[in-house]
Amino acid sequence: MKLAVNLLSSSPEPDRIVAAAARLCYSDVSAEELLGGLESEKIRGFLKHLRKSGHLSPFEHVSFTFAVDGISRVCSHQLVRHRLASYSQQSQRYVAMTGPDVVVPPSIRDEPGLKERFIELVAACHKAYGEFIEKGVPREDARYLLPHGWQTRLVMTMNARELHHFFRLRLCRRAQWEIRELARRMLALVRCEAPLLFDLAGPDCLVDGECGESNPCGRPYESMEELLSDETVF
Incomplete structure (x- = not known):
């Protein structure tokens, strides 16, 4: 967003x-x-x-x-x-984090190759987040996989x-x-x-x-x- x-x-x-x-x-x-x-x-x-x-x-x-x-x-x-x-902030404990939705810093966005690598790594973190939840890990614990850049x-x-x-x-x-x-x-x-x-x-x-x-x-x-x-x- x-x-x-x-x-x-x-x-x-x-x-x-x-x-x-x-x-x-x-x-x-x-x-x-x-x-x-x-x-x-x-x-x-x-x-x-x-x-x-x-x-x-x-x-x-x-x-x-x-x-x-x-x-x-x-x-x-x-x-x-x-x-x-x-x-009052949206809770990652109670709300499933769909996406991946992250803020990409301009210094990464504007550097050739870095934005793609950044998005790739974030997507990997989000994929792991979903896999952990499917295996029964609570959202409040699975959220530890999400990066600080998450929206x-x-x-x-x-x-x-x-x-x-x-x-x-x-x-x-x-x-x-x-x-x-x-x-x-x-x-x-x-x-x-x-x-x-x-x-x-x-x-x-x-x-x-x-x-x-x-x-x-x-x-x-x-x-x-x-x-x-x-x-x-x-």
């Missing part, structure tokens, strides 16, 4: 909710009243102030739920390191603060290519749903104007358009 990322749901009016929650900290009126008096430009300025001051706890009041199909187990292992999120599906939920952190790390050019492409697609989706919250989101070079890595790549992103168009095909 091809990589597919969809936004299943999000908090209603995320831009306005975050701005109202933040304003409540400095106001003697109710959140409902504050919510009613917020216009786009006022929200934009307030969110910019929150990011600049580091007052990011209001960003935690809104969340976004994604469906992801076609990433490898390599990628999902990286993904679940972001612990301020919730994940998976999952649903994940992150709040806006964690998404900003995720984008800082995973949209860096030095991030691993598969999770970087996942993050790029996620950013495009949340910018449509909450354009003010994610008006400025991404790696350090784009957000802060300088790299936070000890060994910079030397190719900083100059604009959001450049970042969102930097697709990795696999």
Whole structure:
């Protein structure tokens, strides 16, 4: 299967909710009243102030739920390191793995002869997987034969603060290519749903104007358009 990322749901009016929650900290009126008096430009300025001051706890009041199909187990292992999120992943214990369905890295796909050898080895692993199950080996044990590149599906939920952190790390050019492409697609989706919250989101070079890595790549992103168009095909 091809990589597919969809936004299943999000908090209603995320831009306005975050701005109202933040304003409540400095106001003697109710959140409902504050919510009613917020216009786009006022929200934009307030969110910019929150990011600049580091007052990011209001960003935690809104969340976004994604469906992801076609990433490898390599990628999902990286993904679940972001612990301020919730994940539900397809189980290899309960679901028979048909296929073979694997993510082929571009460095292998584009090298003559290597892709064919890669697919051949994966097919051998999958054939053995089926043979072991036919002989009575439980799926939870037979799955040990499957490679890390095997594709998976999952649903994940992150709040806006964690998404900003995720984008800082995973949209860096030095991030691993598969999770970087996942993050790029996620950013495009949340910018449509909450354009003010994610008006400025991404790696350090784009957000802060300088790299936070000890060994910079030397190719900083100059604009959001450049970042969102930097697709990795696999």
